[in-house]
Each structure stands twice: as C-alpha cells, then as structure tokens.
Amino acid sequence: MGTPSVLWNVAKKCFTVGVISLTVSDLFSSIVPVRGASMSPTFNPKTNSLLESLSDDRVLVEKLCLSNYKFSHGDVIVFCSPDNHKEKHIKRIVGLPGDWVGTIYDVVHIPEGHCWVEGDNLASSLDSRSFGPVPLGLVKGRVTHILWPPNRVSSVERKTSRNRVSPS
Amino acid sequence: MRQWRSIAKEAIDRASIIVKFLCLLHVTDAYVVSSNHVLGPSMLPTLNITGDVVLVEHLSHRIGKLGSGDLVLVRSPLDPNRTLTKRIVAMEGDRVTFSLDPTRSFSSRSLVVPKGHVWIQGDNLYVSRDSRHFGPLPYGLIEGKVFMRVWPPNSFGLLG
Numbered sequence: 001m002g003t004p005s006v007l008w009n010v011a012k013k014c015f016t017v018g019v020i021s022l023t024v025s026d027l028f029s030s031i032v033p034v035r036g037a038s039m040s041p042t043f044n045p046k047t048n049s050l051l052e053s054l055s056d057d058r059v060l061v062e063k064l065c066l067s068n069y070k071f072s073h074g075d076v077i078v079f080c081s082p083d084n085h086k087e088k089h090i091k092r093i094v095g096l097p098g099d100w101v102g103t104i105y106d107v108v109h110i111p112e113g114h115c116w117v118e119g120d121n122l123a124s125s126l127d128s129r130s131f132g133p134v135p136l137g138l139v140k141g142r143v144t145h146i147l148w149p150p151n152r153v154s155s156v157e158r159k160t161s162r163n164r165v166s167p168s
Numbered sequence: 169m170r171q172w173r174s175i176a177k178e179a180i181d182r183a184s185i186i187v188k189f190l191c192l193l194h195v196t197d198a199y200v201v202s203s204n205h206v207l208g209p210s211m212l213p214t215l216n217i218t219g220d221v222v223l224v225e226h227l228s229h230r231i232g233k234l235g236s237g238d239l240v241l242v243r244s245p246l247d248p249n250r251t252l253t254k255r256i257v258a259m260e261g262d263r264v265t266f267s268l269d270p271t272r273s274f275s276s277r278s279l280v281v282p283k284g285h286v287w288i289q290g291d292n293l294y295v296s297r298d299s300r301h302f303g304p305l306p307y308g309l310i311e312g313k314v315f316m317r318v319w320p321p322n323s324f325g326l327l328g
Binding site for chain 1: 285
C-alpha cells in the first residue's frame, strides 16, 4: 500500500518534469555543447583534446525564430546536416535566399528557401562550400549567448562580410 | 491577507494544470501523432483535391523505419513555412528514373539518390511539384508518416 503509491508519485513527477522540459527546449530555448573548432574563435577558441567534453563551449539556442524562419546575415544557427539527419552543425549564415555568394571557383545563387552557411574558421570547417546551400527547414535554432565557460559568457553578435555576398 | 494567499495558491494550481496539459499536447503533437489538413491536386487519386484530414505519426522517421511507398509529410525545401504531403519513391542509394514533363516528351533522366536524402513524388505526376523539380530531399526535412485518413467520413480508413 505504501511503496507502490510512492513509486507511482515519483514516476508521475518525473514524467511531468520530462514533458515540460521537452516542451520548453522545443519551443523556447535549449543549451547545447559546441564540438569542434569550425567556429573558432567565436566558440571553442582552444581545442584541448584531453579535456574535450568539459572545456567545450555551451551555448543558448533560441527556438522562437522557427515560427517564421526569418533570419539575418551573420546569425549563428544550429541545423541538421543535409547528409546525415542525426548530426547537428553550428555555423554562421552568410547568404539568404536570392543572394549571390562568391566561393573560390564561382558565384553561387542561393535558391528560394535555402541559406548559405560557413564556419568562422574557414580552414577547418565543413559547410556550404562542401554540401551546398542548406534548406531553411533543417534549421533547428539560433545561437544567442555563450553560457560556459564562465570567463567567456557573452552574447553572440552578428558578423557580416560585405565583400563576398551581394544581395538579389 | 490570508484570503489573497489562498486565492493566489488556487490560481497557481489551476494554471499549472493548464500548463501541464498544454505541454503534454505539444509533446503528443510533435513526437507521437498529430492531425493535418492536406489539400491540393498533387496526390490524386489517393488524397482529395478539396482537402482531407489525415493522421500523421512521428515515430517511424525517428527510428529509420521509412521506406519507399510511404506517404510522408515533409517541410518544403522551397518555403520552410509550408509542409507538403508526398510519397517516398526511392531511398538513399537507389537509382531513380523520371521524366520531367510527361505531357511533352518521352525523354527521361536517371540519378542515384545521395546519402541522407530521399526522392519524393506526388501520385498525380502531371501537377505535382516534387523531387523531379527541386531535387532529392534531405531526410531531416521529413516530419512524419501519414497512416490514416479521418475526414471526409466516407473515406475514413488506413492509407497505404
């Protein structure tokens, strides 16, 4: 009589907390770790292979932008990789639909509903220069603040490079 | 003073029940099953042109149990605010042959669906805008699998 109802109460509380946190992380904001050095020096400026998971930056990702998918040049976004839907990448938007973006070899027109993303560390970043424009439907959120490590807590600013992108 | 405290407590209790219910509704809608109103001529004769209400389940695509022949709800690669309902014709690695414009010519093109993508087509090839126009669809854009139609009542039943 005593123990099953205690277990049932604990299970109900866990389920409620789980459902509420899942809703908040889907609709409002969530915290994700940044892996890799493709966004140096904005995130992970020093790669330390020994303490990798502890020293990775943790950033705040807001999901309110997903109601109308309106982004600006220079936004840092989280998106599912077009080649593997289970992986998520964090890169900066360089081109929006209708823009012409210059790569080394040619000039690419960004089709409707897509965006061009690049990492801040162009030397070691796998981005739109390899897999082409990314459909905006794959975007899962926008990075607004760095929350960890404490000495680098700050908001993430938009950075645009005017010399490579020309609007439609 | 005590009256305000008990009123406030009751208001918070009622509000928390509503919040919990809305969160449960969102989780069910996004991760289990949801309903969707689909309309348009691109899936005739499977789906009506005037609009059907279908049930979409959101479990199969997360565990990788989608295959060719499944009806899926996808986010449009041309406009992220719109969703499309089409049928998967080929999975990654399959070779797909298609004709761009069946009314004009017999010429056809053939390609292999790249990794992480699927090939979707509407059942009504003449008016459907699908992978033949915008290319292979990244798997991450798939939102769910359509499995049942609930409206209009005379065509209630499982869809295949």
